[in-house]
């Protein structure tokens with residue numbers, strides 16, 4: 511349901527905590543997580559490790575921090591990290607892999623996936639001039655590719671190549687439970703080809719913050735010291751973990767509702783003549799769309815007009831807008847968003863002067 515009358519499709523990170531999260535925060539047993547004795551954090555970490563099929567897990571403030579701690583833990587300075595060119599780590603984490611003193615090496619991909627033969631061709635060992643490959647990063651679901659699920663056969667092929675070369679894989683699974691909901695494949699199986707996996711509590715699962723880094727016990731023990739170096743040690747973090755426990759217990763099942771609404775939104779938008787959309791890419795909770803050639807409106811116009819009507823969306827690239835469904839978006843919000851965009855573009859198609867004042 512719209513929060514304070516605003517239908518906010520900008521991201522699945524805009525959700526407010528549920529009543530049960532607030533209640534859990536108030537009653538959670540707390541300790542000092544930096545000293546290793548916050549029981550609520552320990553409980554969440556164990557739940558996360560079990561769900562992802564790994565030995566151990568560590569709570570971090572954000573997905574970015576968990577990804578960066580993973581890179582730092584897997585790699586030695588001077589190595590390189592291979593990833594597909596539209597990967598989140600490469601494009602939206604402020605180049606922070608530089609703090610691990612590694613270089614990132616993008617590979618051109620299709621729909622967020624790199625070709626196994628391309629990966630194989632680029633793996634290399636340090637030879638006194640070239641850096642050696644220290645890590646391969648994958649992302650599932652893949653945000654910039656439209657929230658799509660990585661094809662399982664290709665992930666297995668990529669992990670086979672990595673395994674044979676002795677190079678670890680880190681999976682950015684910020685939305686791995688969306689991939690689980692849409693594919694029917696349990697998150698632990700999706701994570702199995704990876705040595706480490708990160709997932710976010712603060713996206714579709716509805717928590718105010720928090721991400722879990724999961725891996726072998728040795729890996730997580732080592733990762734704890736890098737989290738500390740980054741200033742990520744927390745104290746009574748059980749108040750965050752309490753929300754996370756509620757999210758894992760109550761909010762995984764409902765992700766398929768978001769996917770149905772995203773599909774409805776995508777289908778509604780696809781019926782608007784000026785809109786360019788590939789509905790086959792709406793696999794989870796994200797909808798990306800652009801404008802057909804010849805349309806006199808701009809994406810900026812659409813975003814701005816919708817904002818005036820209490821529908822928020824984000825321009826993702828020069829050629830696309832992204833809308834994301836989440837627990838605070840209901841059927842009415844979807845209907846309203848389609849209507850607002852349709853009405854605005856109708857004026858563009860009729861060749862009338864576009865103005866942000868139209869029907870305000």
Ligand SMILES: Cc1ncc(COP(=O)(O)O)c(C=O)c1O
Nearest residue numbers: 572573574575598649653682684
């Ligand atoms: C795929 C992916 N990975 C990582 C992150 C980073 O998460 P955070 O915003 O918690 O740092 C995001 C954030 O949107 C994301 O979409």
